[in-house]
Amino acid sequence: MSTATGDLATDDELGSVGYWQGQVRGTVRFADAVAALAARGVTRFVEIGPDSVLTAMVADCVEDATAIALQRRKREQVEAYATGMAQAWTSGVDLDWAAVNPGGRTVDLPTYAFQHQRFWLDAPADPGDATAMGLDSADHPLLGAAVTLANADGAVLTGRLSLDRHPWLADHAVDGAVVFPGTGYVDLALHAGAQVGVETVDELTIEAPLVLPEHGGVQLQVVVGPAGTDHTRTLQVYARSADADAPWTRHASGVLAPGPRTSGTALTQWPPTDAEPVPTDDLYPHLAAGGLGYGPVFRGLRRVWRRGDEFYAEVTLPEGVDADGFGLHPAVLDAGLHALGLADGDTFRGLPFAWSGLTLHATGAAGVRVRLTPVGSGVRVAVADAVGAPVATIDSLVLRPVQVTRPGGVADALFDLTWQEIGTPTTTTTPNWTRHPATGSGSDLAPAAAGSDLTPVAVEVDPAVPGTADLLVLAAGLTGDLAGPEAVHDEVNRVLGLVRQWLTGPDTDRLVVLTRRAVGADVTDLAGAAVWGLLRSAQAENPDRLLLLDTDTDPAGDVTSALALALAAGEPQVRVRHGVVSVPRLTRQLVEPSTPDAPLFGTGTVLVTGATGALGTAVARHLVTTHGATRLLLVSRRGPAAPGADDLVAELTAAGAQVELVAADVADRAQVAALLDARADLSAVVHTAGVLDDGVVSALSTDRLSAVLRPKVDAAWLLDEATRGRDLSAFVLFSSLSGVLGA
Incomplete structure (x- = not known):
């Protein structure tokens, strides 16, 4: 189809020099050519040029047509070609796939259309009276x-x-x-x-x-x-x-x-004269690659034109999104600014950072026209409604680039285990318990009689006795004060033995492990916390066999209601406080940059345990390079004899720190006392020492578990005792990565 005549071209025309001279000098009748093709039943147009400029123009010429580009600027050619072929295929073109991908084979796809369904509940906010x-x-x-x-x-x-x-x-x-x-x-x-x-x-x-x-x-x-x-x-x-x-x-x-700064800018000529359409197909994948993920509500950008450095955007809120109550709905203005992502270079890439001279002329617009005019390092924004009447004016907007690795940014958010309230579940089920005395052979294991005392007690499980109850309840932890390291060892090993026996029984029975204030922000039972850490791993290995329940009441009392709430929640780990049920969830915690008035680790000597291990080495470097520590006491069991110890000391010394590397066992009371008695200037302790000896719960033993607990529980306890009365700026304990410790 000739864009010189707007009609079918003849062989003579295409073979003459004059025809092609006319193409350069004369009017390009692109719209006429596309319309003539559409009149002949053409519904799909493929652009084979070096970019996708004409693809965007097809939509301005005819309706209900599919425009496909086989090459795109700034996109790898094979990817662009394959994408175009896929678009052609899904629009009904019968492709010769053997030619597209020699040696490949086709596979069947579902014969039904893929369904797009929105699952958000449209529950209006109820702010109350x-x-x-x-x-x-x-x-x-x-x-x-x-x-x-x-x-x-x-x-x-x-x-x-x-x-x-x-x-x-x-x-x-x-x-x-x-x-x-x-x-x-x-x-x-x-x-x-x-x-x-x-x-x-x-x-x-x-x-x-x-x-x-x-x-x-x-x-x-x-x-x-x-x-x-x-x-x-x-x-x-x-x-x-x-x-x-x-x-x-x-x-x-x-x-x-006070007072409007401007009366606004009308955008009645739409699209503006001489503005060229800009393809937007690659915009949102490109933004997503830079860390900006926009869902349907924020994808209201419908069309974009460009005239010189100016961009013109047409925005409409998706169906079902209500703009009532907003002066200018955030998703409307945000989508209009997305057109800046089509600009050359990186000046206008990123998120809005600083605004000036912003005036609102009309409210509640769900569809707008936006003009974006670069002004220095910022952009001037004019917003009008669907007929061109002024809606808002922004004298200057500066964007800040999204840096995926910037310190303190969103990418540096940590995932933390937090307890999320789920309210008070309603339940009509009375739990069926089986009790077993703390001593005995276990031969009297049987369901509890209706109305009997259901006080949970410590149990010993006899795997030879068939399980006949829905639940067996085990009170774990020390319900009193903070216990010493010996008590933690004893209780964790006791629970390990009982749970190992339990898991050899029928896989339909469940064991409830009951603790008091062993998890969350109000921990008072270190032994119970360690039990939780151990059994979280056991739960992962044995789904539906263990239920962890932490309450704020004495396990020796009546906890029937707490148990009923835990069962109704249907979660493997439950915390009950004042009758309110919470469950653990991973939540994102944003790490904000801070500039403390005083050094976080003081100005004296900082003790780092496990200092020649991978974690201790990283911490030591961080203390010197980030927190400005000038005196380090590095301790590990091998000390200067550890591989790489000399290089670490030399590196930290070159960075300006005074470094002393000592061999000591921080789980030994005498060695800890000797280590700290002569160091009156100690200002902080960072305890990273640890031993890794993990395995599935059925393979654990008292010796293996104690070997892991010793450098954590015992050493932390001794270091705390040895530093009491000192004015420390920080005492940091790195929990075991093997999951043995719960807190």
């Missing part, structure tokens, strides 16, 4: 209440963010973590300003990412300061975890100013 608590309604989807301060000309707006109440936030992820979008701070700032009569966000800077937990939520405060002499007001956005004892973190700060 704020006025009944003496507050004002915040009238915003992310905020629950507002209060004007009585003793100052300021205001505080509060709310609670969670993925349960605001599931659409899960579609904004950075390095795999759900991060509150920067455009969300913009909407909060605009709303807070409207509450106190200042219409413009003069400045707004995002200081720290707000990572939302997978379970639970965070408390939010937007604090507006009193009016200054120039009528401006300060703004801070704080958040903390739902735990009332958690510290507040300031995530954004800025300045609010």
